[in-house]
Amino acid sequence: MTHSDPMVVDFPTRKPGVSFPPPDYGGYREHEGLVLSRLSNGARAWLVTRHEDVRAVLTDPRISSNPSHKGFPNVGTVGVPTQEQIPGWFVGLDSPEHDRFRKALIPEFTVRRIRGLRPAIERTVDERLDAMLAAGNSADLVADYALPVPSLVISTLLGVPPSDRDFFESRTRTLVSLRASTDAQRETAVKELLRYIKRLVGIKQKWPGDDLISRLLAAGSIAPHELSGVLMLLLIAGHETTANNIALGVVTLLANPEWIGDDRAVEETLRFHSVADIVSLRVAVEDVEIAGQLIKAGDGIVPLIAAANHDTSAFECPHMFDPARSARHHVAFGYGIHQCLGQNLVRVEMEIAYRKLFERIPDIRLATPDEGLSIKYDGVLYGLEQLPVRW
Numbered sequence: 593m594t595h596s597d598p599m600v601v602d603f604p605t606r607k608p609g610v611s612f613p614p615p616d617y618g619g620y621r622e623h624e625g626l627v628l629s630r631l632s633n634g635a636r637a638w639l640v641t642r643h644e645d646v647r648a649v650l651t652d653p654r655i656s657s658n659p660s661h662k663g664f665p666n667v668g669t670v671g672v673p674t675q676e677q678i679p680g681w682f683v684g685l686d687s688p689e690h691d692r693f694r695k696a697l698i699p700e701f702t703v704r705r706i707r708g709l710r711p712a713i714e715r716t717v718d719e720r721l722d723a724m725l726a727a728g729n730s731a732d733l734v735a736d737y738a739l740p741v742p743s744l745v746i747s748t749l750l751g752v753p754p755s756d757r758d759f760f761e762s763r764t765r766t767l768v769s770l771r772a773s774t775d776a777q778r779e780t781a782v783k784e785l786l787r788y789i790k791r792l793v794g795i796k797q798k799w800p801g802d803d804l805i806s807r808l809l810a811a812g813s814i815a816p817h818e819l820s821g822v823l824m825l826l827l828i829a830g831h832e833t834t835a836n837n838i839a840l841g842v843v844t845l846l847a848n849p850e851w852i853g854d855d856r857a858v859e860e861t862l863r864f865h866s867v868a869d870i871v872s873l874r875v876a877v878e879d880v881e882i883a884g885q886l887i888k889a890g891d892g893i894v895p896l897i898a899a900a901n902h903d904t905s906a907f908e909c910p911h912m913f914d915p916a917r918s919a920r921h922h923v924a925f926g927y928g929i930h931q932c933l934g935q936n937l938v939r940v941e942m943e944i945a946y947r948k949l950f951e952r953i954p955d956i957r958l959a960t961p962d963e964g965l966s967i968k969y970d971g972v973l974y975g976l977e978q979l980p981v982r983w
């Protein structure tokens with residue numbers, strides 16, 4: 593049985609300051625079948641909100657991640673690059689093309705490999721905290737901590753020499769500061785980073801080291817011209833996502849101080865905030881039925897990750913922040929073949945970022961009431977513009 597008369601809604605874009613997750617999501621989940629939404633460009637796409645339906649969409653081979661297919665949903669302010677634009681941007685490829693990249697990268701993100709990065713991550717976090725403490729008794733935790741830490745960690749992962757880390761950090765910051773930078777500045781930052789990454793690949797070709805780029809070059813399954821796209825993807829996928837989780841997690845922990853120092857808060861923060869709510873965009877390439885709803889070939893699909901992670905059939909009292917629950921089946925990292933490659937790194941980074949922050953600044957507190965915090969929702973990722981704190 594398929595539902596022929598779906599509910600049609602405007603695409604649920606959030607404005608700064610509006611609560612999260614949007615209250616409408618509950619209503620969408622209760623609606624039989626799927627909800628059809630109008631996108632800002634006039635196109636329509638199916639919204640998928642139930643946990644089991646999101647997992648079904650993300651594992652169905654008749655549903656594609658490739659943005660060059662007609663009907664791929666265009667949401668948010670940032671377009672999704674195609675292979676023609678950035679070769680090696682493998683999150684936009686389907687099996688089997690996608691698998692070559694994934695296979696080459698998996699060894700770089702195993703629990704064991706990431707464990708080896710721990711001392712470098714701890715050093716990076718300590719250096720940021722030293723700088724914050726030296727600067728006085730207040731800070732913007734987004735600009736001074738949450739954004740630089742992941743960027744510096746990725747530069748370590750990629751083997752960026754310490755002398756270039758400031759350049760790298762400043763350009764990645766421009767890229768994610770939608771309010772503080774113009775489109776032209778962001779375009780320049782992308783070009784500069786791509787140029788820099790290409791140069792770095794050239795250097796590693798001549799003088800290989802013990803780093804991710806050198807190992808990928810030696811393995812040979814990714815061509816040098818694809819490698820810069822792969823590295824750009826790691827950089828973009830791993831920066832603001834992690835930063836937003838760190839900042840939102842700190843706010844949540846300050847509001848629930850009984851969980852400070854408990855590492856289980858990491859997993860629950862990922863579920864609770866689901867910052868990558870509309871990252872897993874898809875399009876059907878064949879007719880497919882999801883939740884009794886016929887989705888036609890060429891229809892866009894938007895699995896809403898935050899909705900799935902707040903589905904009462906998968907999580908008891910989902911709007912409660914409860915690190916004691918078992919939240920590992922959340923879909924904050926997506927699901928299926930594109931499930932986040934960086935998740936082991938994220939967990940270690942968040943754990944160190946929270947632990948050290950509260951250990952070294954135990955009396956840290958918000959400098960504005962949390963209802964005054966300005967929420968950043970550019971249509972792709974959810975986070976905070978700023979997080980003023982004092983101690």
Ligand code: HEM
Pocket residue numbers: 657682683684694746825826827829830831833834837867868871872873923924925926927929930931932933934935937938
């Ligand atoms: C994919 C979330 C951090 C690298 C994804 C996807 C999600 C996600 C939802 C699936 C996209 C899709 O289905 O189309 C997150 C969150 C993060 C985070 C919430 C932080 C809290 C990172 C980090 C890295 C990374 C630190 C690496 C340095 C990737 C890559 C993919 C990906 C390469 C594409 C995987 C593929 O297509 O096979 N991430 N991510 N992510 N993520 Fe993450």
